[in-house]
Amino acid sequence: MAITYTSGAQVEVYRFSVPATVLIPLTAVFLQAWLPLRLHFFSIFDLPLLITIGFATARRSPLAGLFTGSLIGILQDALTHHPIGLYGISKTVVGFGASSLGIKLDVENAGARFLLTIFFYVVHEVVYFLIARGLVGLHMAWSWPHEFLSGMANALLGVFVFLLLDRVKQRT
């Protein structure tokens, strides 16, 4: 089975209802803030990032992807004590990239989703790291093994999150 599309006609574009568009990112940000207090290991996950990727690949619209990523990132930034924009910029890039890639690739199967999530997780972390160090002046340590393992964990969770998103997305 081919995983790349040869023509735009094959691409299926989905949309989400307004309640889903608002409530799902909010729930993701809420869980990201609440769950690590109860389940400490959960801090390794980035649920808002998975939602950003999920929305972007389903909608397949770069503009919608970048705005979704931007808003989710700013919401996430607002809960931290760092300047607003760190997550905003990172997720804008991811949202744009994921939706652009979603046009070219078949992101309906679990394997592609798994690899896509690892890739965008690393992209997200690299962008965040560069901005945090270069613009904000945070002293951050970079560890490839840690990032790769975190990417794997997020990709595993992502496969299930995308399955849930499949249930609420609507064909246009």
Add this chain to the structure above:
Amino acid sequence: MDVLGRYRNLIVLVGVLFAQVLGLAVQVKRTTDSESTRLVRIWAVDAVTPLERVLVWVETSTSSVWHNYFYLRGVRAENRNLKAQIERMSLEQVRMSQDADQARRLQALLAFKEQFISKTMAAQVIGSSGSEQSRSVYIDKGENDGIKPDMAVITAEGIVGKVLRAYPSTSLVLLINDQSSGVGAILEKSRLQGILKGTSSGEVALEKVMSDETVPAGELVLTSGGDGIFPKGLLVGRVTKVGAGSDLFLNIRVRPAADLSRLEEVLVVTKIDERQALPDQTGAARAVDILAGRLPGVPSKPENAEKGDVPGAAAPGRVATATSAGSEAKPKAAPPPVSAGGGATAVRKTATSSDTGSGTSSGTASGTKPAAAGSDAAKAPPKPLKAVVEPKPQPAVEDIPH
């Protein structure tokens, strides 16, 4: 025009990124960014924290009902153990009060000003920042409850952090393991001072301790009070690792005493008072009172006893402090430990001085005895003490040293 349409997505992306980078640069440039982004932060906090509050409330209520009404296994044994612990701690308190009194007296001589926590507010941790890079938590108390930025946040185990931002009904607490935090700290025994900072991996490091100093692993780290946020002497944690650091400083790792990853309830220090150290005027009386209060059948205050400021206290100790001589000769210096019998004798002599209303030289001489009475009585078994504190004025007079 065709080019604009073709690269529309890229142009929008660049525009959005540029706007965010610009906003970021403005925030970084300003020393206080709290006001410029306050509205966005309040919206975000208001969108997320109500649900967190509800969940925490449900969790707490369920746990409370379960533990208070259903799951009571082992409560009797626990109660018995706690009572025994209270007994032990009462005796320990007697001993400590003597040491504290001595310290206060010395501080008073040196005109020291001491800081103490005069008011705290309990708060519940309802959420976190949700980011590994921002080690901070949200509590369910905010400006409406009197919380202000830069208030210290502690637990019974040790310090936690400080209030970074106060919103109407919640506050953001920056934990001590965040890399942007800084706490003035001092090592308990070596008295070396440093700055406690978080690392990027979430550990806590004590910085600015010179590499030619010796710091043993396991030493306690306390707050130094130099940061103006935490009062001096609060427990921070324990040194876990010491190594050579960069430049001229040691690389000291500290394990926080409070478990920062499992915070549930914290105390916000809402008021810190500063006062000049004064010797405790009731120290000796308190020591005896604690013991006397624990004894069964202690007789009520004699009719002719002086009216002091310690209601319900046994006459000997109370009077010993009420008299000027007693107050002068309170247990300032820790006396050498004596036997239980010695302690009992000492108390008897105190009783004598009080009964005679001493302000005389003999009273002063006997007034020095309560020093032993306070501390030694703590070690004395209750039985002989009980026999001594019974008001027998006539035989007691015979014990006045001449």
